[in-house]
Amino acid sequence: MAAVGKSYQKFNPRAYLQNNYMPPRANFTSEDCVVPWKLRCLAEAFSTGELHGRTLIDIGSGPTIYQLLSACDYFEEIIATDYLEVNREVLQGWVHGESGAFDWSPYIQHVCQIEGKGEPWQVKEQKLREKLKKILPIDIHQPNAGLPAHRPADALISTFCLEAASPDLPSFQRALRNVTTLLKPGGHFLMIGALEESFYLAGEAKLSVVPVTEEDVKEALAKSGYRLHAFRAYIMPPSLKIGVDDVRGVFFTHAQKKL
Numbered sequence: 001m002a003a004v005g006k007s008y009q010k011f012n013p014r015a016y017l018q019n020n021y022m023p024p025r026a027n028f029t030s031e032d033c034v035v036p037w038k039l040r041c042l043a044e045a046f047s048t049g050e051l052h053g054r055t056l057i058d059i060g061s062g063p064t065i066y067q068l069l070s071a072c073d074y075f076e077e078i079i080a081t082d083y084l085e086v087n088r089e090v091l092q093g094w095v096h097g098e099s100g101a102f103d104w105s106p107y108i109q110h111v112c113q114i115e116g117k118g119e120p121w122q123v124k125e126q127k128l129r130e131k132l133k134k135i136l137p138i139d140i141h142q143p144n145a146g147l148p149a150h151r152p153a154d155a156l157i158s159t160f161c162l163e164a165a166s167p168d169l170p171s172f173q174r175a176l177r178n179v180t181t182l183l184k185p186g187g188h189f190l191m192i193g194a195l196e197e198s199f200y201l202a203g204e205a206k207l208s209v210v211p212v213t214e215e216d217v218k219e220a221l222a223k224s225g226y227r228l229h230a231f232r233a234y235i236m237p238p239s240l241k242i243g244v245d246d247v248r249g250v251f252f253t254h255a256q257k258k259l
């Protein structure tokens, strides 16, 4: 794992955000685009009311918060985590409303629109800032993902982390087992990730990704003691392949840790 950690030392959060979360690659013009698809998967999962409680932990948050927008109405506290201090600092900057922080308002506006509650986006933004109580270091390859002893979380979320931080499939499966120890029995886990991706760029950094298929993800979840509620896949259109990665598709999965 030392090699993975070393490769992340050159990870540039701003380049990463540029490559994946800014127009033209990231756009909301059509519900068929991948960003609306991801946000809709998350909004629908939380709208069932099945996921709620005291604490939600986001595994490998990176410099992004879009993945937490639909969660903030259902949890008292949200804990973001990342391996890199540079990413934790970017998140802290957004929480504090620092000038120069990434503008997530298009994402917040879109989520308010699809949630259909008439919630002003500034209200949701402030709510998430208040709920984002901790931003902690994490290493998914360590027991308990290296987090300090903590009451089991009521739910976990993770987006594009496990496959992007694991050199091979056994490592991916072990990492899932490690993060699962953070989740209470009966707790829910929402994961979004890359299908059959082998690399991605983030400035100077070229990161290796373990290519996973739908079957690989389902098998890993079963091995970690989850019951699968939903699995959806989005196939990346050729227009979105611009060289910053070789992702073939995106998966969304909703799983529940067996009692």
Ligand SMILES: C[S@@+](CC[C@H](N)C(=O)[O-])C[C@H]1O[C@@H](n2cnc3c(N)ncnc32)[C@H](O)[C@@H]1O
Pocket: 004, 005, 008, 011, 059, 060, 061, 062, 063, 064, 067, 082, 083, 084, 087, 138, 139, 140, 141, 158, 159, 160, 161, 164, 165
């Ligand atoms: C592709 S980014 C995903 C960021 C964000 N969740 C998103 O949806 O865009 C992968 C993240 O995994 C983090 N990471 C790398 N190695 C890790 C490890 N061993 N444990 C936990 N996170 C790690 C990186 O710092 C990076 O923020």
Ligand SMILES: O=S(=O)(c1ccc2c(c1)CN[C@@H](CF)C2)N1CCSCC1
Pocket: 019, 020, 021, 025, 026, 027, 034, 035, 038, 160, 161, 164, 194, 197, 200, 209, 240, 245, 247, 250
């Ligand atoms: O949401 S995405 O599907 C997305 C978003 C983030 C990532 C990937 C894909 C693939 N590489 C990951 C590296 F691990 C990061 N998307 C890619 C097309 S443009 C908008 C963002």
